[in-house]
Amino acid sequence: MIERFGPDEWERLKTVRLRALRDTPDAFGSSYERESRFTPETWTERLTGSWWRVAVREGRDVGLVCVRIEEGRAHLLAMWVAPEARNRGVGSRLVDAAVERARQAGVEEVELWCADHNAAARALYTGKGFTPSGRTMGLPSNPDIPESHYLLSLLFRAARRDDLPAIVAMLADDPLGARREGDPGDPRYLAAFERIDADPYDELIVAERDGKVIGTMQLSYLAGLSRLGAERCQIEAVRVAASARGQGLGRRMIRWGIDRARARGCVMVQLTSDKSRADAHRFYDSLGFTASHEGYKLALS
Numbered sequence: 001m002i003e004r005f006g007p008d009e010w011e012r013l014k015t016v017r018l019r020a021l022r023d024t025p026d027a028f029g030s031s032y033e034r035e036s037r038f039t040p041e042t043w044t045e046r047l048t049g050s051w052w053r054v055a056v057r058e059g060r061d062v063g064l065v066c067v068r069i070e071e072g073r074a075h076l077l078a079m080w081v082a083p084e085a086r087n088r089g090v091g092s093r094l095v096d097a098a099v100e101r102a103r104q105a106g107v108e109e110v111e112l113w114c115a116d117h118n119a120a121a122r123a124l125y126t127g128k129g130f131t132p133s134g135r136t137m138g139l140p141s142n143p144d145i146p147e148s149h150y151l152l153s154l155l156f157r158a159a160r161r162d163d164l165p166a167i168v169a170m171l172a173d174d175p176l177g178a179r180r181e182g183d184p185g186d187p188r189y190l191a192a193f194e195r196i197d198a199d200p201y202d203e204l205i206v207a208e209r210d211g212k213v214i215g216t217m218q219l220s221y222l223a224g225l226s227r228l229g230a231e232r233c234q235i236e237a238v239r240v241a242a243s244a245r246g247q248g249l250g251r252r253m254i255r256w257g258i259d260r261a262r263a264r265g266c267v268m269v270q271l272t273s274d275k276s277r278a279d280a281h282r283f284y285d286s287l288g289f290t291a292s293h294e295g296y297k298l299a300l301s
């Protein structure tokens with residue numbers, strides 16, 4: 001069971017947190033030595049200044065998680081499950097509660113740091129959709145231990161099969177798209193989706209807000225021999241729903257795609273845009289792209 005702390009329960013927080021720091025010192029940026037010296041006032045400030053949850057099993061406190069909201073982002077911190085309660089889904093429920101808290105706070109991203117050697121935590125976080133951002137540093141409490149930064153977007157995610165009608169509608173709601181798209185129920189859309197979904201080098205992304213799909217793009221990771229076998233990312237089929245335009249969503253989506261490609265180790269992001277789309281060209285220029293190549297197409301049907 002996941003419980004909140006009572007407003008005066010700083011000693012309970014202290015007990016669980018100090019046990020976590022003693023149990024797995026290499027998992028946390030802080031240390032037992034440091035926090036065992038905290039005064040009751042500091043514990044009270046910690047308890048009231050952030051969102052904490054404790055996992056309880058058979059009447060005993062066996063897990064902890066903290067979320068701090070700062071600068072429009074949620075930071076997931078202090079994640080710990082007692083050894084006797086591991087591998088029973090407690091960690092999974094604590095992460096779910098933390099992500100739900102972030103959603104309720106209206107932020108678009110959850111971030112955390114995780115030591116690279118910590119296979120259990122990495123599996124837990126990546127299973128929940130967190131991806132490495134590419135940032136790394138030494139663990140503050142022991143700089144010899146490398147740790148990596150992970151992000152979970154609450155706005156952008158991989159598309160699911162039931163997003164297809166909304167995606168096709170966005171592709172069709174466009175002067176060029178209107179001429180070439182068809183019935184969203186056409187099995188060819190599903191077949192294409194399933195192929196993309198099964199391919200680790202291809203991602204169909206959607207932006208979702210308040211349960212509505214309001215943007216999409218496809219990211220394809222292309223292999224090539226040039227530049228020492230470097231991978232490049234191709235962005236295709238970018239659309240923001242008409243109702244969501246002019247709010248900076250497209251810009252955030254492309255930036256998110258660029259960060260994602262960079263974190264994978266891609267050396268370049270490339271795209272083509274129809275010559276008639278003057279507004280789109282200005283949009284990509286403003287994001288740092290340069291129209292350095294002529295894009296050639298030969299229609300085969």
Ligand SMILES: CC(C)(COP(=O)(O)OP(=O)(O)OC[C@H]1O[C@@H](n2cnc3c(N)ncnc32)[C@H](O)[C@@H]1OP(=O)(O)O)[C@@H](O)C(=O)NCCC(=O)NCCS
Nearest residue numbers: 024027079080081086087088089090091092120121123124
């Ligand atoms: C990491 C930790 C929080 C996981 O808690 P947990 O309650 O054991 O995790 P769960 O049982 O909820 O497991 C959820 C998922 O995590 C992954 N996972 C958990 N332990 C794992 C392990 N030892 N090896 C590989 N994957 C593991 C699995 O993918 C699992 O999903 P599954 O049940 O579908 O296989 C726990 O091991 C822990 O507290 N470790 C010490 C402190 C720590 O490392 N904190 C993280 C700081 S960043």
